[in-house]
Amino acid sequence: MSLIHSSPEHKWRSDKLSHLGSSIFAEVAAWKSEARKSGLEVIDLGIGSPDRAPLPEIRQALSEAVLREDSYSYPASKGSEAFRMQAAMWMKWRFGVEVDPDEEIVSLMGSQDGLAHLALAVCNPGNLAIVPDPGYPIYSGSLAIAGVRAWPLPLLEENAFRPDLESIPDEVWREAVFILLSFPGNPISVTVDLAYMERLVELARKWDVLIIHDLAYSEMGFDGYRPVSILQVSGAQDTAVEFHSFSKSFNMAGCRIGFMTGNAHAVGALRELKSNVDYGVFDPIQEAAVVALEQAMTAGPEQGVAALYERRRDIFVEALAREGWSVPLPEATMFIWARLPETYGVNGEAGRSLNFAHDLLLKTGVAVIPGSAFGSQGEGFVRIALVEDEERLLEATRRIGEFLRTDV
Known part of the structure; x- marks a missing residue:
């Protein structure tokens, strides 16, 4: 007779938890802590949490x-x-x-x-x-x-x-x-x-x-x-x-x-x-x-949140293009879905998105989420959340550009 929880790492933990998809977000949180400990100021473009208060x-x-x-x-x-x-x-x-x-x-x-x-x-x-x-x-x-x-x-x-x-x-x-x-x-x-x-x-x-x-x-x-x-x-x-x-x-x-x-x-x-x-x-x-x-x-509708994120989208995508990374303009939401620069890693390589997000955060302090966190078709992309003010978004693009020039 075998026990369900036969090893310490499985004790009192349902197998279903490994299928919930939250592990990558915990992993990115750990990377952020590591980046801060190394002296980096983190610009968090990972989680889609609005940076403004309600009316x-x-x-x-x-x-x-x-x-x-x-x-x-x-x-x-x-x-x-x-x-x-x-x-x-x-x-x-x-x-x-x-x-x-x-x-x-x-x-x-x-x-x-x-x-x-x-x-x-x-x-x-x-x-x-x-x-x-x-x-x-x-x-x-x-x-x-x-x-x-x-x-x-x-x-x-x-x-x-x-x-x-x-x-x-x-x-x-x-x-x-x-x-x-x-x-x-x-x-x-x-x-x-x-x-x-x-x-x-x-x-x-x-x-x-x-x-x-x-x-x-x-x-x-x-x-x-x-x-x-x-x-x-x-x-x-x-x-x-x-x-x-x-x-x-x-x-x-x-x-x-x-x-x-x-x-x-x-x-x-x-x-x-x-x-x-x-x-x-x-x-x-x-x-x-x-x-x-x-x-x-x-x-x-003109008084809603759309105008704020549309302006951030325009500023961020234009600045990112100046740094050498062209991404399409999204038609809605607070997120940019960006294909990785072709020069980063081998196209189709497993873990490419994860490695990019990890390296970017640990070397620049800019946090994004690897596309693979959202399913197998997300490999080769990252999700970027426009949840910082315009000045911080421009600083993020500057850091990303420096990263691309030195690490890609």
């Missing part, structure tokens, strides 16, 4: 709510009525979409909370799900937690990184419980129009597959582009749900709030699961989120 009105609402004595009972696990009503109004204002706040919205502790739990709520162990490669790590991590098999849908440069829906074999569509996509995405800011969404809905309805659309970057479109909702497609609510986040759109990353909306059966399944896992989002945070949505609807 004063949002912070004021939060501060007032936390001081009230009646704010400390258990919140409603599906979200307060006020929050769900305001989220439904915002969906109508922003996308022209009608959703039922009682049956088609559930509040979340950030969209990652919902993404991590949804496979548990809608799948059985051994089921199949289609996920993008590269993709945000929790996409595949959530499947590992739930014991669900992943079918990676490659995002290829020759297709402008748009998922080729027609390349998915019929047998995969037939077996899949859901397909998870994100437009604009993370790590690659892939954008699509409503015609693409219509084809996605058509295929999902044909094969009875749930669409999960991660729209965390809905307010970060550039050059006049405004991201679209899958729920704008006629009949999408029969087969689709969508995640929305306050982290990037309203600089509320530390507040941990978001919501899922769409198909009532899937919303109800996630709500039921979460009612057994947690007691919902702290009411003062929900009140602050209501104010965030109200402010957005009053001020309009």
Whole structure:
């Protein structure tokens, strides 16, 4: 008889943890500590954590709510009525979409909370799900937690990184419980129009597959582009749900709030699961989120975060090109998806992205995330987050240029 935990490194540790994709972020954090110990000032362009605070009105609402004595009972696990009503109004204002706040919205502790739990709520162990490669790590991590098999849908440069829906074999569509996509995405800011969404809905309805659309970057479109909702497609609510986040759109990353909306059966399944896992989002945070949505609807899109990141994108990409590294302009989000300079290592070499990120950080103090952290198709790329002010971004490009000239 063999013991499951036969060695100290496996003691009291589930095998599933090795499939969650967070190890590289811990590794990069260790590199940052090493760089600081060596005397380098770190410019962290790794984690996509906004460097700005929420609007004063949002912070004021939060501060007032936390001081009230009646704010400390258990919140409603599906979200307060006020929050769900305001989220439904915002969906109508922003996308022209009608959703039922009682049956088609559930509040979340950030969209990652919902993404991590949804496979548990809608799948059985051994089921199949289609996920993008590269993709945000929790996409595949959530499947590992739930014991669900992943079918990676490659995002290829020759297709402008748009998922080729027609390349998915019929047998995969037939077996899949859901397909998870994100437009604009993370790590690659892939954008699509409503015609693409219509084809996605058509295929999902044909094969009875749930669409999960991660729209965390809905307010970060550039050059006049405004991201679209899958729920704008006629009949999408029969087969689709969508995640929305306050982290990037309203600089509320530390507040941990978001919501899922769409198909009532899937919303109800996630709500039921979460009612057994947690007691919902702290009411003062929900009140602050209501104010965030109200402010957005009053001020309009021109007052949102998109202009800040568009300006940073332009400044950073132009400065990087002057240093000898040309990368494409993303159409949305806070991320640059950059192919490594051809002169760095051997093209196609395993570990090339990891080595580049490691060397760059230890020699210059500039932290980026290797593309391989997001899936096998990410090898040969790095993700760069525009989460520093313009002066620091320019300093980062100067250091990168020096690195390229001396180490490539």
